[in-house]
Amino acid sequence: MEEIKITRATALKEKPDPSKLVFGKAMTDHMFIVDYDEDQGWHDPRIIPYGPLAIDPAAKVLHYAEEIFEGLKAYRTESGSIQLFRPDCNIERMNQSAQRLCLPQIPQELALAGITELVKLEQDWVPSAKDTSLYIRPFMIGLDAALGVHASHHVQYIVVVCPVGAYYPEGLDPVKIYVEDQDVRAVKGGTGMAKTGGNYAASLRASDLAEKSGYSQVLWLDGVHRKYIEEVGSMNVMFKIAGKILTPDLNGSVLDGITRRSCIQLLKDWGYAVEERRISAEELFQAAEDGTLEEAWGTGTAAVVSPIGELAMGSKKVIVSGNQIGEITQKLYDELTGIQWGRIADPHGWIVPIC
Numbered sequence: 001m002e003e004i005k006i007t008r009a010t011a012l013k014e015k016p017d018p019s020k021l022v023f024g025k026a027m028t029d030h031m032f033i034v035d036y037d038e039d040q041g042w043h044d045p046r047i048i049p050y051g052p053l054a055i056d057p058a059a060k061v062l063h064y065a066e067e068i069f070e071g072l073k074a075y076r077t078e079s080g081s082i083q084l085f086r087p088d089c090n091i092e093r094m095n096q097s098a099q100r101l102c103l104p105q106i107p108q109e110l111a112l113a114g115i116t117e118l119v120k121l122e123q124d125w126v127p128s129a130k131d132t133s134l135y136i137r138p139f140m141i142g143l144d145a146a147l148g149v150h151a152s153h154h155v156q157y158i159v160v161v162c163p164v165g166a167y168y169p170e171g172l173d174p175v176k177i178y179v180e181d182q183d184v185r186a187v188k189g190g191t192g193m194a195k196t197g198g199n200y201a202a203s204l205r206a207s208d209l210a211e212k213s214g215y216s217q218v219l220w221l222d223g224v225h226r227k228y229i230e231e232v233g234s235m236n237v238m239f240k241i242a243g244k245i246l247t248p249d250l251n252g253s254v255l256d257g258i259t260r261r262s263c264i265q266l267l268k269d270w271g272y273a274v275e276e277r278r279i280s281a282e283e284l285f286q287a288a289e290d291g292t293l294e295e296a297w298g299t300g301t302a303a304v305v306s307p308i309g310e311l312a313m314g315s316k317k318v319i320v321s322g323n324q325i326g327e328i329t330q331k332l333y334d335e336l337t338g339i340q341w342g343r344i345a346d347p348h349g350w351i352v353p354i355c
């Protein structure tokens with residue numbers, strides 16, 4: 001691999017107050033960039049001062065959403081060291097997204113070096129207060145400057161990082177969820193299994209409307225039958241029904257979440273039956289009516305797990321777990337955050353130490 005060239009910022013920014021961090025706002029002093037050109041492959045990996053990108057106004061990413069991204073975190077342990085959680089899974093997934101969007105494959109070693117070298121350089125930015133971390137946002141954009149609809153030959157992979165606070169400063173708070181019956185996020189054959197900006201653009205209207213009606217997220221139904229549950233907001237979703245754990249299967253329009261995968265592994269370790277299958281909204285509301293819907297929660301890197309306290313569909317409303325965090329939801333949160341911040345053992349080899 002080509003050596004990463006580092007150009008340091010001449011003036012460093014003031015670090016934000018760790019108790020007042022707003023998600024994704026306080027970007028650090030540097031960023032990682034590597035170029036791809038079809039005839040050269042990946043070249044010129046570099047860390048440069050954080051700042052605006054110069055992009056041709058005709059660049060494909062700006063018109064046709066030729067973009068993919070990832071999200072992971074660097075955690076500071078009690079001893080002061082810094083570590084990542086399953087970064088290999090993020091890079092693998094980025095390459096799967098790249099394949100769907102006709103973007104080039106990036107070698108695992110290069111993509112990971114971009115992350116680890118930037119985190120090392122910005123290590124003073126990794127906060128140490130409880131539940132805080134450094135959020136890492138790798139992304140890839142198609143930059144050919146031409147308005148024809150074709151895959152780009154010139155591409156960049158960029159990594160930016162920012163300190164983020166505790167997702168729940170007051171403890172795990174159950175959220176109210178609305179079952180979306182108008183808009184869909186993704187359909188089979190579309191880009192639902194890719195982590196790409198277009199899926200998020202398509203989701204904005206429904207989440208805006210839900211928020212205006214007092215709900216914090218929407219529960220997405222499948223785009224074909226409008227019947228089966230797919231995800232909650234930008235998280236995967238799990239339910240405990242009559243003692244069993246249920247989660248939608250990876251049907252092509254559901255994103256293969258790393259938190260989802262890790263939760264399934266932990267639940268199996270603990271002896272729970274985990275079913276990955278189609279779950280209709282009707283089945284879910286029926287279980288709630290029968291009193292067998294015991295817990296519901298979302299899973300994702302940002303929040304880890306997010307308990308669901310209320311579900312609404314049309315005029316129907318159900319309260320889950322008495323609007324309290326459920327036992328399994330709490331246990332998953334404690335176990336995963338324990339592993340991520342190095343407070344408990346990591347039997348699956350998920351942790352990658354950085355410095």
Ligand SMILES: *Cc1c(COP(=O)(O)O)cnc(C)c1O
Nearest residue numbers: 234235236255257258259300301
């Ligand atoms: C990123 C993402 C998730 C969660 O994935 P993690 O790897 O657990 O962070 C779930 N759904 C969507 C749509 C996502 O973009």
